Amino acid sequence: MSDSKDNKPKPAQPVSQTLPHFSATFDPQTMSQIRRAADTGIYDIRGAGAKRKLPHFDDLLFLGASVSRYPLEGYREKCGTDVVLGTRFAKKPIYLKTPVTIAGMSFGALSGPAKEALGRGASAVGTSTTTGDGGMTPEERGHSSILVYQYLPSRYGMNPDDLRKADAIEVVIGQGAKPGGGGMLLGQKISARVAKMRCLPEGIDQRSACRHPDWTGPDDLEIKIAELREITDWEKPIYVKIGATRPYFDVALAVKSGADVVVLDGMQGGTAATQEVFIEHVGIPILAAIRPAVKALQDLGVYRNGKNSVQLIVSGGIRNGADVAKALALGADAVAIGTAALIALGDNDPRYEEEYQALGSTAGAYDDWHEGRDPAGITTQDPELAKRLDPVKAGRRLSNYLNVMTMEAQVIARACGKSHLHNLEPEDLVALTIEASAMAKVPLAGTTWIPGVTQF
Amino acid sequence: MCGIVGLLVKNQSMRANIGGLMMPMLIGMTERGPDSAGMAVFTAPVAANELKYSLYAPSMEFNWKLLVEEFGSHFTNKPKLSTKGNHAIVITSVASQQVKTWLKQSYPNVHLLSVGHSIDVYKDTGLPADVAARYDLPTLSGTHLVGHTRMATESAITPAHAHPFTAGEDWCLVHNGSLSNAHSLRRKLEHEGITFETDNDTEAACRYLEWRMREGDDLKAALEHGFEDLDGFYTLLMGTKTELALVRDPFACKPAVVAEHDDYVAIASEFRSLAHLPDIKNAHVFEPSPKEMYVWKI
Amino acid sequence: MENITNFDLDTTPLREVNQFLHGDSSKLNGQCVKIQNPNGAHNIAVGLKADVKVAIQGHAGYYAAGMNQLATVVVEGSAGTGVAENMMSGYVHVKGFASNAAGATAQGGLLVIDGDAGLRCGISLKGADIVVGGSVGSFSAFMAQAGNLVILGDAGDALGDSLYEVRIFVRGKVKSLGADCEEKPMDDEAKKILTDLLRKSGHQDVSPDSFKLFGSARTLYNFHVDHAGAY
Numbered sequence: 008m009s010d011s012k013d014n015k016p017k018p019a020q021p022v023s024q025t026l027p028h029f030s031a032t033f034d035p036q037t038m039s040q041i042r043r044a045a046d047t048g049i050y051d052i053r054g055a056g057a058k059r060k061l062p063h064f065d066d067l068l069f070l071g072a073s074v075s076r077y078p079l080e081g082y083r084e085k086c087g088t089d090v091v092l093g094t095r096f097a098k099k100p101i102y103l104k105t106p107v108t109i110a111g112m113s114f115g116a117l118s119g120p121a122k123e124a125l126g127r128g129a130s131a132v133g134t135s136t137t138t139g140d141g142g143m144t145p146e147e148r149g150h151s152s153i154l155v156y157q158y159l160p161s162r163y164g165m166n167p168d169d170l171r172k173a174d175a176i177e178v179v180i181g182q183g184a185k186p187g188g189g190g191m192l193l194g195q196k197i198s199a200r201v202a203k204m205r206c207l208p209e210g211i212d213q214r215s216a217c218r219h220p221d222w223t224g225p226d227d228l229e230i231k232i233a234e235l236r237e238i239t240d241w242e243k244p245i246y247v248k249i250g251a252t253r254p255y256f257d258v259a260l261a262v263k264s265g266a267d268v269v270v271l272d273g274m275q276g277g278t279a280a281t282q283e284v285f286i287e288h289v290g291i292p293i294l295a296a297i298r299p300a301v302k303a304l305q306d307l308g309v310y311r312n313g314k315n316s317v318q319l320i321v322s323g324g325i326r327n328g329a330d331v332a333k334a335l336a337l338g339a340d341a342v343a344i345g346t347a348a349l350i351a352l353g354d355n356d357p358r359y360e361e362e363y364q365a366l367g368s369t370a371g372a373y374d375d376w377h378e379g380r381d382p383a384g385i386t387t388q389d390p391e392l393a394k395r396l397d398p399v400k401a402g403r404r405l406s407n408y409l410n411v412m413t414m415e416a417q418v419i420a421r422a423c424g425k426s427h428l429h430n431l432e433p434e435d436l437v438a439l440t441i442e443a444s445a446m447a448k449v450p451l452a453g454t455t456w457i458p459g460v461t462q463f
Numbered sequence: 464m465c466g467i468v469g470l471l472v473k474n475q476s477m478r479a480n481i482g483g484l485m486m487p488m489l490i491g492m493t494e495r496g497p498d499s500a501g502m503a504v505f506t507a508p509v510a511a512n513e514l515k516y517s518l519y520a521p522s523m524e525f526n527w528k529l530l531v532e533e534f535g536s537h538f539t540n541k542p543k544l545s546t547k548g549n550h551a552i553v554i555t556s557v558a559s560q561q562v563k564t565w566l567k568q569s570y571p572n573v574h575l576l577s578v579g580h581s582i583d584v585y586k587d588t589g590l591p592a593d594v595a596a597r598y599d600l601p602t603l604s605g606t607h608l609v610g611h612t613r614m615a616t617e618s619a620i621t622p623a624h625a626h627p628f629t630a631g632e633d634w635c636l637v638h639n640g641s642l643s644n645a646h647s648l649r650r651k652l653e654h655e656g657i658t659f660e661t662d663n664d665t666e667a668a669c670r671y672l673e674w675r676m677r678e679g680d681d682l683k684a685a686l687e688h689g690f691e692d693l694d695g696f697y698t699l700l701m702g703t704k705t706e707l708a709l710v711r712d713p714f715a716c717k718p719a720v721v722a723e724h725d726d727y728v729a730i731a732s733e734f735r736s737l738a739h740l741p742d743i744k745n746a747h748v749f750e751p752s753p754k755e756m757y758v759w760k761i
Numbered sequence: 762m763e764n765i766t767n768f769d770l771d772t773t774p775l776r777e778v779n780q781f782l783h784g785d786s787s788k789l790n791g792q793c794v795k796i797q798n799p800n801g802a803h804n805i806a807v808g809l810k811a812d813v814k815v816a817i818q819g820h821a822g823y824y825a826a827g828m829n830q831l832a833t834v835v836v837e838g839s840a841g842t843g844v845a846e847n848m849m850s851g852y853v854h855v856k857g858f859a860s861n862a863a864g865a866t867a868q869g870g871l872l873v874i875d876g877d878a879g880l881r882c883g884i885s886l887k888g889a890d891i892v893v894g895g896s897v898g899s900f901s902a903f904m905a906q907a908g909n910l911v912i913l914g915d916a917g918d919a920l921g922d923s924l925y926e927v928r929i930f931v932r933g934k935v936k937s938l939g940a941d942c943e944e945k946p947m948d949d950e951a952k953k954i955l956t957d958l959l960r961k962s963g964h965q966d967v968s969p970d971s972f973k974l975f976g977s978a979r980t981l982y983n984f985h986v987d988h989a990g991a992y
Contacts, residue, residue: 162885166847206906206907216904224717230803230823234803234827237779240780253617734801735801735822
């Protein structure tokens, strides 16, 4: 055969190729971070909270009423949602119609219209908003029927007149995204007005302190809180906000320092800007923090103990009514939302996809809040961008969302036979994972096992 | 976090009333430390061949007489005893290592608060006024004392966790602040054969300094080493048989005020604890500088 | 005729005294209030907002005259941590020494301390003026943003660390300067401010020429990788 005379090698049988295999350790995201660090020589700064997968409320389920218990009729029977904050020392406690509050976010980090929208949305449903680093704007006071005034390490824009105008004062010690860290606002967002409010040169990169300038430790904090009470004639509830790290000790010390309310922020809680490494590697998930915090309140005899109670607000990754119900079942008196509220206003909306792409991001992943170029006009000080947000419409979106969350929490509470959200309890919950079971101290579903508490 | 007080009485005639002078000082520190309180008082020394032991029992009804009888029959050497409820001071000439071993074996629940020729230690949980009443602190007499009120940070609220902490003989320390490397310090000392009774960060500082001094440092050198090895924040007040010593971290994180008077030297976290001392108007009142050691001798 | 009201903190709770001082400013303006036996009590005369004169007759504790507006508060002894913290306006005078964080974050008004001030004097200062007759401790004017700190004695370590637009005048020695703090030429404007502050604080006999001026080198205003170690 002629072929046999041909000495050319036969075409090789195709050899199977393995698929390109990305390392789980050096995944594309990690490699992009290494390249970015090598290019710039500076750590990555971004906004928002921890993005990694964490044990969370999704890992818990409610045990609805069945034969052993009797549910409430969904649309007729009352299921209370109101909450009173600051009963211990304040002459004028805060009454909220829903236990979902708006977390502290500054004018500076957010645009004027965004702050106004938060105020409008919260006021419409009878809950509170909170100022942030940089002081109180007249617009914010005007549009928020209940306004919590943050007292921060930087004291930017802090003045006694606004302190007296506030409905409550929140002494900020830390936040979940960066416990132990200070604030940061880059030059792009230090507009003339922000600079004036903070008494800073326009356009500089503002770094603010992580420590309060005039007190160190809980023994001094006790005196500081007394000062704030004296200045405001003992009228206003005083909150202490902490990032979740050692919640048992920190909550106990906040109580001993004289707090009326403790705000506990888990690592999913957002920030306007900080180092990525801080956001992802310091602090603990809110799921792991609530039970030790409640235990501290119980041990000190101030947990749901009439007038002598210290209320607990938790935050960090609250997204829907189920999260609210679960947080309350674990022992919180109320929750706070930040990131979710911004999304309700329009943050990361796919309708701006082209513009997010132009910023090197995509709708849903955009976190460069510190750069001030937010297409949604929320995390910006650019007047043109800020104009895009209609505070009335955005406020309406927020109030809709808050109402939905409240109704969702009621749906769950009624199904569990509760006439008030506060009657939810840890025993109404089970966990889907061993991690969540250990952290929330509720049994793994279908068992009586709580790791570290009961025998398997 | 905490309140600290110290008082060294130079006027001989006032020494019988050191407890009474101290009381408003301790009460003034209630808000800084509502969880527990303690006091080390240095008295006239026992005989050179004797040592005294401050002991703490878990119950107010503890049978100290029985303990002393058993001790006496074990060592054929009956000790002297004085008691205040669950607290006792035992004086004996039996060698201290034997005493400690016997106590640990026979009465594992009885806590040894201090050993020395001059030092008595009282400490317990509760508000400072309650602790003071429990142990008749207003009736104390002595040359100098070191007191403390505690707001627990990261360790439990138990009598053992209350300050002062002691190590060795006639040496005690109280602390306001928080150390950030206490656990590693403790592991290092454990490697040296030193045993701990609590997880309190102050105990680590106390045993560290006592260890440095056993290694040959004087107090000043031990504190110099401390500046290198203790991370975190502290105001430390220490008592020895003949002196009080004070040091603050380089940041002067936690407060301290001193009043020097012809009759006494008084130290406290805040002036409100010094305000009621006799003739305070004529005392030299100042704030000690950070990273500087202050020593007052009796 | 000056109207004088006396309070004795041995017998009157602090809360009552402060509430009196928070009363109708039209009635308080021009009044004089004397507070006896302060004995180191905290939060005396905080949150005042009337042109009232307050004399604290002894040693004050933490935050004396905190957040002051308009009032004149004289501490006849020493003052604890954070005297005149976040003052907005008015005049606070400490005749003895002041503890740490004197005048912290103060935005307006004048704080005069005759003796020494502790560490972190004028920390995060936001526009007020502070004149210290004695020396100040370490980390003074840390992150100070605006206003003037005048030190007749010496300054401790890390003076003016990470400062912004504050002016620091020092007559004595400076142990060390903090990051981004540098000596500046004393221009006419600065000299005029100093002269004026020396006069207002009872040091008119002290020559402004004996002071050095320190301010921000402004190298940390925008993050630069070559300064990473200074942050």
